[in-house]
Amino acid sequence: MNVWGARMKIYTGRGDHGNTNLIGGQTVRKTDVRVDAYGSIDELNAQVGLLASLVDEEKTVSRNIIKESLSRIQHNLFDIGSILADKGNKLGMQFDLSEIQTIEQEIDELTEKVSEINYFILPGGAKQASQAHIARTVTRRVERTVLKLNEKEPVAEPPLIYLNRLSDYFFVLARYLNKLAEKEEVYYTKTGKVFHNDERPKRKDEK
Template structure:
């Protein structure tokens, strides 16, 4: 169980932070940038939920929980030591990726195929979901960059890749199943 009884610790005042294994690293390290942007993605999902209800809200709540799992995964290096750990670290699983794929397929089946790129917008929920998409793409890029230098859980990258697709499909659903999508008109303002 997590117990937080003091918000500030002063341990980061010199520009370092602790990872999940206790190691201290610079706050601008690739690993901290990756899981920090996952946290930022989670905050954008919280904003989207202000406009969601029913099944969409429930799915977004599940994604928020997954994003905390992902942050915990990314803040814990040394995957090769997982088996020897007293408390095995939390890792994103292929089942979480597969759940996103199943939901994407279900949403996409209800949509007409696109004949144009769409602009982020339409309903308030769709606009927020497109913001979630772009922030999750940044988290993915930073996580892929981290993976070039350190070993990470491959399911973490897969999850982020599917997540941005999930947000795209959900944004279309939020726009009256795509009927209210805002279409890009190439060169419209020349």
């Protein structure tokens, strides 16, 4: 006999026929767009977890700051996933608007630390930066999936705004991680300049 008592089984068999339950008990198909949306959030969270583990290998002073940011992002993604899984808002969860301001501030701070760009950047470089690019592209797909849900069943606006900002965060984080690793960025130039400095907000140190 297990001295710790009976353990809950991970598998239940209830989903063997393609059904699952939302928060509150409503049964839906696993192919339902809502399930796809919060399942995609879970996938993104796992990618962020991998990114955090790779950043942990860094020996720079910025490591802990980045890890703290990624940990907060993971908690925010879990919040968003819970909100999406709760069709009737039975838990009464709302996304914290201050998190949008926080990630915007972090984007601005990271932008100050990297060079300006005129061309698209090829994903790659250091493994941490490459994983940040993967997180960026997965975020874009997650955003599209949640928007599809929003077209069918309205989703609160704050999570949509946050996901849009999050992909920008991973882009500039990838650039910063390459800078820390002293990896040179590779530009895609065939389309010509796509970012023009006169169209972008000036940095604080610019006149």
